[in-house]
Amino acid sequence: MKEISKLMDYRQGIRVVDATLRDGGLVNEFRFDDEFVRALYNTNLKAGVDYMELGYKADKELFDVNKFGKWKFCDDEAVFKVIGEKKGDLKLAAMADVGRCNYKEDIRPKDESPFDLIRVATYLNTIPAAVEIIEDCVNKGYETTCNIMAISNAQEKDVKAALEIICQSNVKCIYIVDSYGALYPEQLARIVDFYSEIASKYGKEIGIHAHDNQRLAFANTIEAIGDGVNWVDATYSCMGRGAGNCGMELLLGFLKNPKYREYFAFKFVEEYMTKLKADGVVWGYDLQYLATGLSNQHPRSAIAFTNEKRTDYAEFYKELLAQE
Amino acid sequence: MKEISKLMDYRQGIRVVDATLRDGGLVNEFRFDDEFVRALYNTNLKAGVDYMELGYKADKELFDVNKFGKWKFCDDEAVFKVIGEKKGDLKLAAMADVGRCNYKEDIRPKDESPFDLIRVATYLNTIPAAVEIIEDCVNKGYETTCNIMAISNAQEKDVKAALEIICQSNVKCIYIVDSYGALYPEQLARIVDFYSEIASKYGKEIGIHAHDNQRLAFANTIEAIGDGVNWVDATYSCMGRGAGNCGMELLLGFLKNPKYREYFAFKFVEEYMTKLKADGVVWGYDLQYLATGLSNQHPRSAIAFTNEKRTDYAEFYKELLAQE
Numbered sequence: 001m002k003e004i005s006k007l008m009d010y011r012q013g014i015r016v017v018d019a020t021l022r023d024g025g026l027v028n029e030f031r032f033d034d035e036f037v038r039a040l041y042n043t044n045l046k047a048g049v050d051y052m053e054l055g056y057k058a059d060k061e062l063f064d065v066n067k068f069g070k071w072k073f074c075d076d077e078a079v080f081k082v083i084g085e086k087k088g089d090l091k092l093a094a095m096a097d098v099g100r101c102n103y104k105e106d107i108r109p110k111d112e113s114p115f116d117l118i119r120v121a122t123y124l125n126t127i128p129a130a131v132e133i134i135e136d137c138v139n140k141g142y143e144t145t146c147n148i149m150a151i152s153n154a155q156e157k158d159v160k161a162a163l164e165i166i167c168q169s170n171v172k173c174i175y176i177v178d179s180y181g182a183l184y185p186e187q188l189a190r191i192v193d194f195y196s197e198i199a200s201k202y203g204k205e206i207g208i209h210a211h212d213n214q215r216l217a218f219a220n221t222i223e224a225i226g227d228g229v230n231w232v233d234a235t236y237s238c239m240g241r242g243a244g245n246c247g248m249e250l251l252l253g254f255l256k257n258p259k260y261r262e263y264f265a266f267k268f269v270e271e272y273m274t275k276l277k278a279d280g281v282v283w284g285y286d287l288q289y290l291a292t293g294l295s296n297q298h299p300r301s302a303i304a305f306t307n308e309k310r311t312d313y314a315e316f317y318k319e320l321l322a323q324e
Numbered sequence: 325m326k327e328i329s330k331l332m333d334y335r336q337g338i339r340v341v342d343a344t345l346r347d348g349g350l351v352n353e354f355r356f357d358d359e360f361v362r363a364l365y366n367t368n369l370k371a372g373v374d375y376m377e378l379g380y381k382a383d384k385e386l387f388d389v390n391k392f393g394k395w396k397f398c399d400d401e402a403v404f405k406v407i408g409e410k411k412g413d414l415k416l417a418a419m420a421d422v423g424r425c426n427y428k429e430d431i432r433p434k435d436e437s438p439f440d441l442i443r444v445a446t447y448l449n450t451i452p453a454a455v456e457i458i459e460d461c462v463n464k465g466y467e468t469t470c471n472i473m474a475i476s477n478a479q480e481k482d483v484k485a486a487l488e489i490i491c492q493s494n495v496k497c498i499y500i501v502d503s504y505g506a507l508y509p510e511q512l513a514r515i516v517d518f519y520s521e522i523a524s525k526y527g528k529e530i531g532i533h534a535h536d537n538q539r540l541a542f543a544n545t546i547e548a549i550g551d552g553v554n555w556v557d558a559t560y561s562c563m564g565r566g567a568g569n570c571g572m573e574l575l576l577g578f579l580k581n582p583k584y585r586e587y588f589a590f591k592f593v594e595e596y597m598t599k600l601k602a603d604g605v606v607w608g609y610d611l612q613y614l615a616t617g618l619s620n621q622h623p624r625s626a627i628a629f630t631n632e633k634r635t636d637y638a639e640f641y642k643e644l645l646a647q648e
Contacts (some may be wrong), residue, residue: 097606184551184578185509185543186326215574219509219543226510249611250539253618254508267638268613274456276637287573289589294577294586311598314591 002226009258011206013230014257018044018248019209021071022095025055027283028117028155028276030069034082035046036272037071040236043268045088046260047252052306053093054079059102072259073106091116095147096137098122103136110141117143124154127162129170138170145231147175151191152182153296160194173231178220181185181213181243182296183288184307185223188269192227204277207231212285213261213293217246221255236265237273243289244300281305287313295320341375342572344369345395346419348563349379351607352394352600357537358406361395361595364560367592369412371576372583375441378403383426397430403438415440419471420461422446422453427460428565428616434465441467443499448478451486455493460493463546467533469555471499475515477508477620484518491526494585497555498528502544505537505567505613506620509547516551534570536562536609537617541570546578560589561597566623566630567613606630611626611637619644 020040021032032040037054044052053073072080074094086092092115097102107118118137122130136143146166151159166174176191183191188208195206208224208231210217221232235250238244249269252262287310288302291313297320305316343482344364345356356364361378368376379395387396387587394402410416420427431442442461444637446454458468469489475483490498495567496549500515507515512532519530532548534541545556558575562568574591575587612626614635 002513007508007510033402108446184331184546186331186546189326215539215542215571218539222508222510247539249614253538253614263638266615266641269611270635270637287593290573290577291590311594314596316589317587317590 015231017053017233018049019053019233020235020239022053022055023070023245024235029073030055032069032071032172039081041083045090045265047181047261047264049089050306051093053079056095056097056108058103058287059100059240062100063152076108093117094117095119095121096133098126103133107137115307119145119147121147121149123149124158124162125282127165134169134171138269145173145175146171147177149177152180163198168205172205173207174199175207175209178211180296180298181293182210185220185222188220188223189227192209192224192229196228205230209233212243213289215285218250221251237269239283242303244283251292272324288316291320292319331554332619339374339555341377341557342373342397342474342589343377343557344381344563345560347565347569348559349395350565352605354379354395356395357395357442363408363596365407367415367588371585371588372410375415375417379418381418381420381425381430383424386424398435400432419443420457422450427457433459443469443471445471445473447473448482448486451489454576458493458495467498468470468495469499471501473501474503476502476504477493482544491522491528496637498523499531499533504620504622505535505617509544512544512547513551516548517555520552531553533557536567537613539609542574545570561593563607567609568607609638615641617643
């Protein structure tokens with residue numbers, strides 16, 4: 001049982017990362033208008049959020065710029081144009097996906113770019129490529145995190161071996177990513193335990209990125225915080241792929257550092273997120289996502305179910321059973 | 325950290341209580357049609373649910389029978405008529421609210437009634453009245469539980485004193501009720517701890533009834549299960565007052581006893597719950613409920629906000645601040 005003082009006090013080391021544009025962009029093809037992005041930036045400033053992730057640094061050879069909004073690519077110039085002069089302590093982040101980015105060219109030296117942090121996303125089978133991007137970005141002056149995806153169906157020994165390799169790089173923080181929304185808090189506590197063992201040996205931070213397939217994104221996030229995880233991802237209105245993420249408004253309400261102010265999250269949700277939903281952008285917990293979470297698999301079949309506007313949950317459940 | 329074996333195996337003592345009609349009835353004035361109730365009964369049978377709560381035993385002197393559906397009153401005859409011959413192991417329950425029921429007349433001896441379990445709901449200031457109802461019902465042949473509401477803003481010493489009194493009665497189980505949806509799992513773990521200390525002394529079971537104001541109803545329920553709580557309330561599609569309850573489909577997916585089958589929950593949600601929502605019955609997590617949960621207060625102002633179809637969450641947040 002966690003100590004009462006841990007709930008009452010706060011840890012200086014906590015870093016809140018707003019992933020609305022990046023993970024949320026996966027459900028509207030990154031088509032956020034400039035006013036939305038500027039309002040989000042100003043909200044994060046007022047709410048005390050530490051990092052704002054603007055999207056992906058996607059390779060234009062692989063992804064057609066006409067088929068996505070600009071936050072799929074996060075060109076430095078586009079960011080400068082929309083955000084303007086950076087204010088306050090809010091740092092900017094972009095995600096570099098192993099195999100899907102041309103980091104050597106598209107990520108310029110930090111002093112020429114608006115970004116402070118590059119988040120390197122990798123699966124377990126591309127760790128050396130992730131390390132290569134991390135070192136390149138560190139050499140260019142960036143902070144980096146490494147987000148190892150889809151660990152819920154990986155062997156613990158494989159994850160540990162990967163952590164040993166990544167922790168020997170100059171990465172700042174290793175993220176636990178529950179890509180499938182399959183983990184219960186008790187399982188997450190055990191995963192944090194072995195991440196901590198390796199991360200503390202190398203002086204690295206740990207982060208958590210949760211999905212809401214089992215309506216546990218917030219619960220898993222605060223479980224991780226209680227276990228010592230310092231970097232926490234959240235999105236406004238839980239916006240994110242499939243079932244979505246940990247809600248920023250929930251997270252800020254939980255954190256006790258007075259710099260975090262959930263009022264501004266309420267205001268942003270009211271003024272901007274409600275409109276996105278009304279305009280037909282679809283995300284969030286529903287039974288198809290619960291079904292893929294329960295069976296610990298990628299949500300792609302549930303996303304297809306959603307896109308086809310199906311509501312025959314029981315039939316979908318049976319389809320998943322038949323696959324196995 | 326809980327043992328892995330506790331997640332993999334299951335406890336024989338777990339009892340799942342479907343509270344859809346009772347807590348859900350609070351958002352549609354108990355107007356469920358007979359077909360819905362029969363389908364729910366059959367679903368609970370197939371899904372392995374242990375108890376089905378049909379509603380309240382409300383006093384007709386205090387509540388106008390023309391203003392509510394019949395599940396507010398749960399007349400034995402009405403239940404016999406809708407459910408017919410009882411099947412399988414599914415037991416039936418009704419709630420007796422201290423001060424709002426005429427239990428001496430309306431609760432008949434068990435062998436004349438369809439019910440197996442009477443759940444006595446009480447606030448901390450009416451414990452002797454609760455004990456009176458418990459003993460009356462036990463004498464009539466029923467199992468009983470005692471649901472102490474709104475403990476999240478009570479003094480721990482008061483709750484302990486109440487538990488000592490109730491545990492000396494013939495009650496079977498004491499419920500922890502997070503009426504305001506204000507508790508985090510870490511806090512709940514500590515509450516379970518002192519409930520357990522007293523309950524085990526008297527050989528009583530502990531139950532959990534959670535609300536989803538902070539999207540933690542399911543997380544708090546499985547936290548409680550991990551801590552040794554055996555009686556767990558859930559509702560289909562989380563239907564319940566305000567932000568709603570722990571979802572039955574989530575809970576059945578978590579429990580490992582093979583008698584619980586979440587497929588039937590998926591099917592019921594698809595065929596019946598989706599229709600209720602489409603017909604305009606409103607419940608579930610939203611920012612007004614988060615706001616009252618965060619400030620640890622009764623959701624009545626948030627329910628009014630919902631009923632007025634307001635969406636100015638930020639203004640509502642400020643109204644709550646101004647109250648204090």
